[in-house]
Amino acid sequence: MKRIHRTTVVAAIAAASLVVSTGTVFATGQTVRVNGASSVALLLDKCKTDYATATGDTASGYTAAGSGTGKNAIAQGQVDIGLSDSENTNANKPAGMLHIPFGAWPVTVMYNLNTTKSVNLSTETIAKIFAGQITMWNDPQIVADNNKTYKVPVYKVKDGKTVLDKNGAPVILRTKTIRTYFTFPNKKIIVVYRNGGSGTSNNFTTALNKLHPTIWTKPGNDAFATAFPGDITKDPIGFQGGANAAALAQIAQRTKYSITYNEFSFAKDYGLGVANVINPAGNAISPSSTEGILGAFSVAKYTADGLVTFDYTNKLASQYPFSATTYALVLPKYASATLAGSVKDWISFHSFDCPKVAVNSGFAQITKTSDLGKQILAQLAKIG
Numbered sequence: 001m002k003r004i005h006r007t008t009v010v011a012a013i014a015a016a017s018l019v020v021s022t023g024t025v026f027a028t029g030q031t032v033r034v035n036g037a038s039s040v041a042l043l044l045d046k047c048k049t050d051y052a053t054a055t056g057d058t059a060s061g062y063t064a065a066g067s068g069t070g071k072n073a074i075a076q077g078q079v080d081i082g083l084s085d086s087e088n089t090n091a092n093k094p095a096g097m098l099h100i101p102f103g104a105w106p107v108t109v110m111y112n113l114n115t116t117k118s119v120n121l122s123t124e125t126i127a128k129i130f131a132g133q134i135t136m137w138n139d140p141q142i143v144a145d146n147n148k149t150y151k152v153p154v155y156k157v158k159d160g161k162t163v164l165d166k167n168g169a170p171v172i173l174r175t176k177t178i179r180t181y182f183t184f185p186n187k188k189i190i191v192v193y194r195n196g197g198s199g200t201s202n203n204f205t206t207a208l209n210k211l212h213p214t215i216w217t218k219p220g221n222d223a224f225a226t227a228f229p230g231d232i233t234k235d236p237i238g239f240q241g242g243a244n245a246a247a248l249a250q251i252a253q254r255t256k257y258s259i260t261y262n263e264f265s266f267a268k269d270y271g272l273g274v275a276n277v278i279n280p281a282g283n284a285i286s287p288s289s290t291e292g293i294l295g296a297f298s299v300a301k302y303t304a305d306g307l308v309t310f311d312y313t314n315k316l317a318s319q320y321p322f323s324a325t326t327y328a329l330v331l332p333k334y335a336s337a338t339l340a341g342s343v344k345d346w347i348s349f350h351s352f353d354c355p356k357v358a359v360n361s362g363f364a365q366i367t368k369t370s371d372l373g374k375q376i377l378a379q380l381a382k383i384g
Contacts, residue, residue, distance in 0.1 A: 030057040030342040036070020036083030037199055038245040040103055040326050040350075042265045046358035047350065054353065055345045066244060067222065068197035074329045080343055082329035085199020086222055087307055096332040099306035100379040102351040103326035104297055104364040104372060106287035107204045110272040111259040112252050113137070118286065119182055120145050122278040123321050127212040129259060130191055130204075131229050135238065137184040137257060146182035150284040151175040153318050155291050162291055168370025169298035170291035170318050178284070185257065188238065192251045192260035195241040197222040203324035204261045210312040211280075211321065261322075264288065264362025277322060281315040292320030293364040297372045306379045308372075333384045344380050351376050 034044075041064035052058050060079075063069075067084040074082030075092040082088075087099065109126055111119070121129075125141050128134040134141060156163040156171040163171040194201045205227035206220025221227035225241075232239050240255070242248040249266040252258045260272075264287050267274045276284040285292040295318030301309045308325050328347050334340040352373070355365040367373050 030338060031060055032057055032081065032339075032342050032346045033060045033079040034081045034083065034346065035060070035063055035065060035073050035079050036329075037067045037085045037326050038064040039085050039105060039200060039263045039324070040064075040083055040363075041245075042263075043103065043350070043354055043358045043361040043363050046361060047354035050357050051346070051349050051354070054349055055342070057342050057345060059346065064244075066197060067199035067202075070329060074331075080330075080334070080339065081346060084327050084329055085324055086202035087327070088329055093329075094331055098330050098332060098379055098382055100328040100330060100347055100376055101302075101306060101308050101325040101372065102328045102347050102376055104293050104366060105324055105326065105362050106264055106293055106320055107200055107207070107261050107322040107324050108264045108267060108287040108362070109259065109261055109275040109277065109322070110249075110252065110267045111275065112256055113185070113273055114256070116271065116273045117182075118274055118276050120150065120180055120278055120284045121275045123208075123211045123280070124215070126275075126277070127208045127215040129189060130193075130208065130261075131215055132191070132235060132238065133215065135189055136186065137189055138186045139184075142184055143182075145278065146180050146184070149177055149179050150278070151282065152178055152284055153291070155318070164294065164367065164370060165298070167298040168367065168372060169295050169316065172317055175283070175317070187257040190237070190255050190258040191239045192248050192255065192258050193224040193228075193232075193239060193241055194245075194248060194261075195224075195243050198224070198244075199326070200245065200261065200263065200324070201227070204322060207310070207312050207322050210310075265360065268360070277320060279315075279317075279319050279321050280313050281317045281319070283317055285318070285320045287320060287322070287362070289318075289320060290364045291318050293323045294370070294372075295319040296321070296323035297325075297364075298370070300371075302371065302375045306375065308375075330383060332382060340383050344383055347376070347380060 070082035070084040071088045073079040153172045156173040201224040202222045208216035217229040249270040252260045253270040299311045299314045355363045
């Protein structure tokens with residue numbers, strides 16, 4: 001495996017090779033072909049210079065075409081790494097293909113209420129809104145969620161970093177009590193959802209089904225309309241679709257009283273409010289909380305193939321219920337050891353180093369000693 005050497009990269013580039021501790025020599029200057037999920041677009045853009053400096057490699061231009069594209073591109077040999085926010089179950093996936101959960105992030109509920117003030121929404125309220133059972137902003141259940149007392153975790157910090165337990169969950173020092181007040185307009189809610197195949201839709205609808213199966217009666221799916229517990233076409237005004245993450249944000253921005261689910265970074269870019277989610281423990285957790293995301297991963301289950309299964313109903317105090325992962329879809333063997341090493345470097349850098357650079361991207365900083373970090377390293381070791 002080619003390793004990242006920050007302090008020797010200039011010399012390595014000049015020599016056009018990098019010598020690692022095993023004695024193997026890899027040529028630098030590789031272009032790693034990557035495409036797929038839109039969730040990671042901002043993360044990759046913010047880190048591309050640091051990635052090139054750290055590894056001596058570059059990545060191909062990222063078009064963020066969606067998880068479906070990432071799955072098809074790896075099958076058709078168009079990329080070295082396909083990115084997807086959901087499991088690749090396609091019949092044409094490459095034999096032995098690995099899922100590496102290299103990114104941890106929140107599916108964020110955001111809205112256009114002429115304010116960026118955060119509202120609080122329980123997972124049940126969210127399920128009813130997106131299922132079309134709650135249709136007005138001044139519905140009693142939304143009002144009740146936002147006019148009450150909540151507990152918010154305060155995490156233990158040492159040397160400027162949140163202290164994690166052995167499973168990678170943040171250590172809670174104490175909780176603080178917050179009283180909220182919010183007045184909502186007597187306006188119809190406009191739900192903006194993702195058209196076509198989307199890993200973000202899959203993560204969101206899977207969570208809704210696992211959390212509230214009597215409300216969200218269908219299993220999660222890349223297609224929101226397929227997972228929707230009813231006929232979404234019956235209300236073309238109340239439910240409006242967008243082709244990709246940017247389109248969802250644009251529609252929500254120009255549509256007053258709308259609500260959508262999207263990647264965290266789009267809220268700030270498009271002036272949308274962000275909901276704190278009341279988790280099964282009764283705590284209001286912000287999607288901007290790295291601790292909330294790490295909490296969800298600390299109680300998740302991992303398969304030998306690299307897949308993550310979240311324990312959505314777990315009452316861990318810190319858990320953000322709509323946490324998600326982006327998978328790097330990779331081959332077990334590449335045409336050359338050089339390319340295999342570069343693929344490993346790309347994933348390792350963007351898992352452990354990039355979130356420290358892209359601090360406002362919404363991605364959690366993964367530690368190598370956490371359960372998630374160990375899973376990433378175990379899957380990387382399988383690439384030859």
